[in-house]
Amino acid sequence: MVEKKKKSAGDLFADLSMPILLVLLVIVFSIMSKNFLTPLNITNILVQNVHVAIVATAVMIIMISGGCDLSIGYQMSVAAVLVAKMMSVHNVPVVVSVICGIVLCSLLGTFNGFMALKLKSNTMIVTLGTMAIFQGISFLISGSKTYHNLPRSFMMVGQGRIFGWLPINVVIMVVIIIAAGFVMGKTAVGRKVYAAGDNPEAARLAGLNVGKIKVLSFTVAGILVGIAAILLTSRSGSADSGTGVGIEFTGITACVLSGVALKGGEGTLWKVIVAVFALGVLANGMQLINLGAYPQYIAKGLIMLASLYITNKNAKGM
Amino acid sequence: MGENGAGKSTFIKSISGAIRPTSGSIEFEGQTYPYMEPSKAIEMGIAVVYQELIQFEAMSVADNIFMGVKDDQGIVLNDKSRQKKAAELLAEFDCHVSPAELIRNLSIANRQIVELTKAMVRNAKVIIMDEPTAAITVSEQESLFKLVDKLKANQVTVIYISHRLDELFRICDRVSILRDGQYVTTKNIADTSKQELINFMVGRELTNTYPEKKPAGSEVVLTVKNVTGNGVRNINFELHKGEILGFAGLVGAGRTELMHLIFGAARKESGQILFKGQEKKLNSPKDGMDAGVALIPEDRKFQGCFIDKPIYWNISISTIDHLAKGGVVDRKAEDQLAADYKTRLKIKTPFLDQVASGLSGGNQQKVVIAKALAADPDILIFDEPTRGIDIGARHEIYLLMNELAEQGKSILMVSSDMEELLGMSERIIVLHEGEQTGELKREEFSQEKVLALASGM
Numbered sequence: 001m002v003e004k005k006k007k008s009a010g011d012l013f014a015d016l017s018m019p020i021l022l023v024l025l026v027i028v029f030s031i032m033s034k035n036f037l038t039p040l041n042i043t044n045i046l047v048q049n050v051h052v053a054i055v056a057t058a059v060m061i062i063m064i065s066g067g068c069d070l071s072i073g074y075q076m077s078v079a080a081v082l083v084a085k086m087m088s089v090h091n092v093p094v095v096v097s098v099i100c101g102i103v104l105c106s107l108l109g110t111f112n113g114f115m116a117l118k119l120k121s122n123t124m125i126v127t128l129g130t131m132a133i134f135q136g137i138s139f140l141i142s143g144s145k146t147y148h149n150l151p152r153s154f155m156m157v158g159q160g161r162i163f164g165w166l167p168i169n170v171v172i173m174v175v176i177i178i179a180a181g182f183v184m185g186k187t188a189v190g191r192k193v194y195a196a197g198d199n200p201e202a203a204r205l206a207g208l209n210v211g212k213i214k215v216l217s218f219t220v221a222g223i224l225v226g227i228a229a230i231l232l233t234s235r236s237g238s239a240d241s242g243t244g245v246g247i248e249f250t251g252i253t254a255c256v257l258s259g260v261a262l263k264g265g266e267g268t269l270w271k272v273i274v275a276v277f278a279l280g281v282l283a284n285g286m287q288l289i290n291l292g293a294y295p296q297y298i299a300k301g302l303i304m305l306a307s308l309y310i311t312n313k314n315a316k317g318m
Numbered sequence: 319m320g321e322n323g324a325g326k327s328t329f330i331k332s333i334s335g336a337i338r339p340t341s342g343s344i345e346f347e348g349q350t351y352p353y354m355e356p357s358k359a360i361e362m363g364i365a366v367v368y369q370e371l372i373q374f375e376a377m378s379v380a381d382n383i384f385m386g387v388k389d390d391q392g393i394v395l396n397d398k399s400r401q402k403k404a405a406e407l408l409a410e411f412d413c414h415v416s417p418a419e420l421i422r423n424l425s426i427a428n429r430q431i432v433e434l435t436k437a438m439v440r441n442a443k444v445i446i447m448d449e450p451t452a453a454i455t456v457s458e459q460e461s462l463f464k465l466v467d468k469l470k471a472n473q474v475t476v477i478y479i480s481h482r483l484d485e486l487f488r489i490c491d492r493v494s495i496l497r498d499g500q501y502v503t504t505k506n507i508a509d510t511s512k513q514e515l516i517n518f519m520v521g522r523e524l525t526n527t528y529p530e531k532k533p534a535g536s537e538v539v540l541t542v543k544n545v546t547g548n549g550v551r552n553i554n555f556e557l558h559k560g561e562i563l564g565f566a567g568l569v570g571a572g573r574t575e576l577m578h579l580i581f582g583a584a585r586k587e588s589g590q591i592l593f594k595g596q597e598k599k600l601n602s603p604k605d606g607m608d609a610g611v612a613l614i615p616e617d618r619k620f621q622g623c624f625i626d627k628p629i630y631w632n633i634s635i636s637t638i639d640h641l642a643k644g645g646v647v648d649r650k651a652e653d654q655l656a657a658d659y660k661t662r663l664k665i666k667t668p669f670l671d672q673v674a675s676g677l678s679g680g681n682q683q684k685v686v687i688a689k690a691l692a693a694d695p696d697i698l699i700f701d702e703p704t705r706g707i708d709i710g711a712r713h714e715i716y717l718l719m720n721e722l723a724e725q726g727k728s729i730l731m732v733s734s735d736m737e738e739l740l741g742m743s744e745r746i747i748v749l750h751e752g753e754q755t756g757e758l759k760r761e762e763f764s765q766e767k768v769l770a771l772a773s774g775m
Contacts, residue, residue: 188642195635198624205583205613205621206636206689207604266626 066264076244109222158234198265564743582606680711
């Protein structure tokens with residue numbers, strides 16, 4: 001029988017800092033606005049953050065593998081305009097278009113990882129470059145147009161409800177999170193991603209193909225980004241080259257807040273997801289209490305700094 | 319001069335102020351100081367040219383030379399006059415690189431000259447050079463020696479750290495020997511010989527006892543034939559089943575590099591590596607492991623351990639695919655594996671989900687060994703198996719190595735610890751600057767012989 005180490009109070013607090021933040025925000029906004037804790041508003045928060053949660057999952061996988069991807073927003077943009085154009089302009093069947101969008105994003109992700117490997121460069125710099133490329137591709141596809149008349153069946157994915165109350169996109173999100181959490185936490189593949197990010201040299205000497213693992217992490221992240229782009233497009237009912245742009249930063253923020261290590265090798269999915277929704281609740285709540293746009297930025301920044309302080313202080317056991 | 323770990327670098331760091339001595343004092347030009355500070359040392363005229371040059375890589379030669387030197391030109395730096403001055407100074411040392419060139423584009427030899435010029439600009443009275451010839455070519459070495467001669471002619475005192483005997487006789491007037499962190503003696507170069515210096519460097523009794531081991535069999539498990547690449551040339555040896563084969567050499571002799579070739583962590587250029595007579599693919603550590611080799615790397619923290627990960631995680635990582643059923647890690651089997659090795663290697667920890675950084679050096683090393691053993695190798699490479707490990711844990715590691723060898727594993731052991739080499743090995747192969755200079759059998763073992771071969775004599 002193997003004994004388990006008990007967690008110290010500090011570790012436990014660092015583990016729970018995101019749930020605590022989320023609960024605190026919910027309590028505060030429930031008190032400040034009677035419109036906050038209603039089934040409608042809660043469903044809104046969930047639905048509005050589906051794509052953010054999936055992007056954050058992708059960001060987490062890349063960060064655990066030791067990388068960083070700044071081009072995710074424009075990967076989404078490319079996928080969104082491609083899928084929308086295929087369906088609305090060329091009348092390609094929905095399923096075919098969706099598959100094309102997801103495959104395209106997985107290729108873009110693989111391209112990022114492969115370039116970082118071949119150029120032996122920092123992934124952040126490489127994706128800064130590919131971001132510009134993807135931006136160009138997106139505008140070439142869209143010609144700065146916005147696509148509106150998307151097929152009804154496609155819109156169902158983002159707007160439909162099962163039993164009249166359960167949003168389809170939320171169900172998809174839950175399935176993806178469970179699958180990603182399972183792969184990263186329970187499988188040999190997941191273990192290798194952590195190893196490659198934590199200490200690439202030790203991983204190499206332990207017989208792992210570190211380059212392959214890192215590129216594959218980008219590929220899988222690309223697939224998730226593609227799905228996020230489809231869900232966002234179908235919920236908003238339109239797509240242009242601005243779709244998804246900047247979401248990678250929300251994803252990175254959620255990851256960093258929940259303790260995903262910038263150097264790689266560390267991170268837990270459920271904490272990332274809780275952080276996504278803490279950020280979502282914060283944005284939603286500040287809207288409801290009619291905080292002006294500028295004070296919102298300041299409040300958001302302050303809360304982020306405060307939670308970083310708490311997380312790091314406790315993680316180091318000081 | 320002195321062997322690996324004799325305390326040469328620590329000694330110069332105390333003089334330059336990089337570290338503070340715990341007792342004693344430093345006397346310089348009649349003044350006594352309890353310790354030095356880097357800025358004070360520079361001001362007083364003590365300059366160090368470290369082995370790993372510390373320079374501003376992205377700045378020009380002239381900028382590096384004059385960095386921190388007060389200039390009469392006011393706030394704005396005058397590049398032209400600085401570069402002209404720098405060129406004049408460099409020319410004195412027969413160095414004709416452009417002063418506008420960036421440091422990172424220079425050869426190591428030229429970078430050393432820049433460091434020396436920098437020292438001259440600061441009116442250095444004492445220049446300390448730490449193994450300056452370790453990273454430069456033979457022809458560059460000769461110009462470096464001329465430079466040292468020139469410095470001497472300019473009344474500059476040079477402290478020249480080296481473990482290469484030949485150089486000392488070429489450029490030095492006197493030589494002091496350190497051994498195991500202690501001062502041994504000082505000799506006039508004219509009154510001594512290489513053999514005498516080696517005797518001073520060794521000069522210790524073998525004190526530790528090493529566990530007895532059954533002698534190895536005659537079955538050959540590994541044959542290395544004319545292997546060249548990764549900094550080593552023409553290496554030839556055989557490893558027998560159940561043998562502990564030691565590899566001696568000074569730092570930079572290419573021992574670790576050779577091990578990486580055998581493990582597949584680096585690629586050979588030519589020659590053959592045969593496992594039980596068969597050549598195997600060796601393009602990656604994975605290939606090495608498939609061929610039955612496991613490596614316990616020299617740098618435990620950066621190459622061996624995943625320091626922030628739990629013990630069980632560290633032990634299972636290289637065999638994680640075998641522990642998975644349909645891709646899903648079998649946590650029970652994983653814990654069982656870790657628990658088995660905890661008992662077998664006597665890893666001292668109450669919990670197997672303790673992270674590795676919380677363990678002592680000896681226990682961390684056991685975790686790394688467990689990781690290697692989990693892959694069930696035939697050949698184990700121990701690169702500096704007891705570096706940074708206390709005496710008690712060392713003995714346990716020695717016992718374990720013997721036990722493994724007696725069970726039929728074959729061991730290649732790289733070590734810079736002379737006693738360990740002589741005490742544990744059945745044969746020793748000595749490398750010197752990438753070449754094999756000798757092979758010693760147990761009955762021929764002596765510290766003097768190993769050191770003479772390692773010094774290229």
